[in-house]
Amino acid sequence: MKIVVVGGGAAGLGAAGAALGVDPSAEMVVYTQFEDVAYSPCGIPFVHGKEIESFDRLFLATKEQYQKQGIDVHYTTTVESIDVKRHVIKVAGEGEVRYDKLVLATGWNYRDPNLPGGDLKGIYRVKNIQRAREWDSFLDTVKSAVVVECGLIAVEMVTALVHRGIKVTVVDPGPWPMAEVVDPDIVDPVRAGWAEAGVTTLWGEQVTAFGGDGTLSYVETTAGRVEAQLAIIGTRKVPNSDLARAAGIALGGTGGIVVDARMQTSASDVFAAGDCTEIPHGVSGVPLQGLSGSHAYAQGKTAGINAAGGVREYDPVYVPWAMLAGEWMIGGVSFGETTASAVGMNYVSGVAKGITRARYYPGVKPITVKLLADPGTRCLIGAQIVGGEGVKERADFLAVAVRAGITIDDLATMENVYSPAIGALNEPIQMAALAVQQNMRR
Template structure:
C-alpha cells in the first residue's frame, strides 16, 4: 500500500506540492484540503480581473478539482483542517458543505496555509464597503462592489495597492492612495518612488504620503477615511497594508517558526517535525544576499517551495536554493522591477553601500518608439559586490532585472556585470546596454 500525503491548503504551494509528488511517485495517495471554494489559481491576476483586462475570475484557475481527480489527487474545497495530532499523524477536518467533522491520517503532511491581510488597528474596518484582496472570494466581492462605486481610497502603496489603483482608475473610479511612509513602494529607494508618484498622478491617482489613517467613518457603510492630513470621501476602501503568515495551525501542533514569524524549514522544505513539510506564503525562504531566513510571500516562490516539497516526499533529490528578493509589477505604463537590497536596506544591514542611478533608453535613440528606461545599482564599496538593483521601464525592458538577480545568486560584482555579453539590436537596446552604463558609472 502506498504512503498517504495530505496537503493543507490548495492554492499555489499546496497545489504544486500535490501535483509534483503524484507525478514523481504515482503510488502515493495524495489528498488536498482547502478551506475556501477554490484551488490552484493565480491570485496575482486578481487586479487585472478588477481592471477588466482579464474578462473573468475563471481565467485565473490553473486546475479544477475535477482535473486533479483525473490525475489521482483527491481535492476537497470547503474543507478546513482544524486540528492536527503529529504524534498519531491524525488530522481533524471540518466539512463546511455538510457541517460535519471527521478525522484523516497522513504519512506526510504539507502545511500550505498561506497568509492573510493585516488590518490596521483603527475604528471602522468592519463596515460594509471595506475590502482586502487576497483570495478569489475577495475578488468576487470587490467585483460586485465596483458596480456601484464612485470614489475609492486605498490604504497602502505596496504592490497590491499600486496594482489596484490602476485597476480602479480603469473602471472609472476616483482614486486616492494613502501611504504612511514618504513615497509609493516604500521598501525601495526614493528615485523609484519619485518615478512611480509621477506615473500615478499622470493617470489621475491622488497620492497622499506620510499620512496616518485614524479611522474609517460611516454608520455601517464606509463614507470617508479620516487621516492626519484631512478627510478623504470614499464609498469603497481597499486595505492593502500588508499580510502575515497563517501559522496558527502549525504552532498548535508544535511546528517551529523562524525569526520572520513564518514556518522555519530546511532547503528540502522540511520542518522540525518528522514527516511535516511547509510551502508557500506560510513558510520562510533563505535570502542569498543577506545570508539568513527571509519571508517573501510571492506566487513564484510558493510554487517552487511546493515543487521541492512534492519531489522530496516522492523520494527524489530536490532543494530550494533560496531567494534574492526579485519582484516586478505594473503601474499604468511603467514596469517596476527590483531585486536584492535597496540602498537604504543595505545601509540598515551594515553594508558600506553605494548606489548608481542612471536614465537610458529601451532601444537605440534613433529607433521609432524607444522609451526612457532607468537603472539603479546597489553595491558594496571596496569589494564592488552587487547587493541589489532596480529597473524601471515602459514594458518588458524591465526584465533586465533578471540579469541582476542571476548575478546576486552567484555573489557577482560590478566587474562581473561589465564582463557580460548582453544582447543588442536597435529595437531592444542601445549599443551600450543600460545595465552596463549603470555599472560603468558605479565603477
C-alpha cells in the same frame, strides 16, 4: 503512502503535483478552506482594471483536471488542528484524518490594521477570487476609494481603480509608494504618473478609522476625513501560520514557519512551503517572508518531492520582482539602497538612464537601472529598475548575477544584444555598472 496538503494555492498544488511525479501511487489529498484552488490572485487587479476580460482566465486548471491527476481536493474544508506525534489532522466535518507526510501551504493574510469600523461593508482585501467577482460589480457603483497602505497588490489596484474612473486616495505611513522595498528615485516616475492620473497621495499619514452607517462612506486619517465608498486594504503580507503554531511547530522571527532547504519543518514528516514559511536571504542571511507566487510554487515542488521520498533542495532567495505600476514597470533584485541601509550593508551604487530599443525605433521607452555592489568583494548585491518595458527580464538576469557572485567589473564589460526593435546599442545594466566602478574609485 498518504500525503496530505493543507492549502490550495501555488505552493499547495505545486507540492501535490510534484509529489505525484515522484510517487504516482501516493494517495494525495489537498484541503482548502476556499471554493477554488490554484488561481492567480495577483491577476485579480487586472480583471478589475478591465485588462483581462474574465476571472475565469486566472485559473491554472479545472477541478476535473486535478481529479484526473489523482489529486483529491476537498474544497471549503477547514483543517482545525494537527497532532504531529500521532500523524493526524482534525478536519471540520470529517473528523481525524491520518497522514504519512504532511505539507503545510497555508499562505498569507493582510496584516490586520485593527481599526474602528473595520467590519463595515465596503472594505476590500484583494485575495479570494469568488469575493473578487462580487466586488467587481460593486466597483461600478463606487465613485471614490481609499487605498490603506501601499503594498504590491494595492499598487496594482490603484491602476485598476483609475482605469475604472474611480477617484483614488492613497494613505500610507511610508514616505513613498512601496517604501519597504523601493528607493524613492526609482519609484518617482510612478508617483508622477499617479499625480497626472489624479490620484491623491497622503504619504506619512495613517488611516485611523472607517466610518459609515453599516456601509463605508468615509475614512478618517491623520490628515483629515476622506469620503470613500470603498477601502482597499494593502497592508503587509503576514504568514498564516496559526495552525503550525498551535501544533508546536517552530516559527521564526517573521512569524513564518521555520524550514530547511528541503522545506522540512521542526516536526517530523511535516513540510511547509510558500508564504506561511520564512526563507533566508542569499546575501544577508536574514529570513524573509511574503515572497512571490513563483517562489511559493518552487518551494511547493521542493516540499512535495521530499515528502514523496525524492530529494530536492531549495536555495536561499535573492528575490527578483517586477510589476506594473501605472504606465511604468518597476522591479528589483535583493537590495535597494533603502533596504541595504536599513540592514547596515556596505554598498556602492551607480545609476544609469537608458532606452529599451534603438532611439529611432517606434515604441522606444526610457529605462533606469540602479546597481549596488559590495565595495569589499565588488560583487553585485542588489538592483532596482524602472522603465517602460524590459524590467522583468533584467530583474531575472540580475538575480542570477547576484546569486552567482558576478562582480561589477563583469557587468561593466558584459556583452549585450543590439537589435533596433528590441535593444539599444548601450545596455543600461552595463552603463550602471560603469557608474558603480566610477563611484568605487571616489
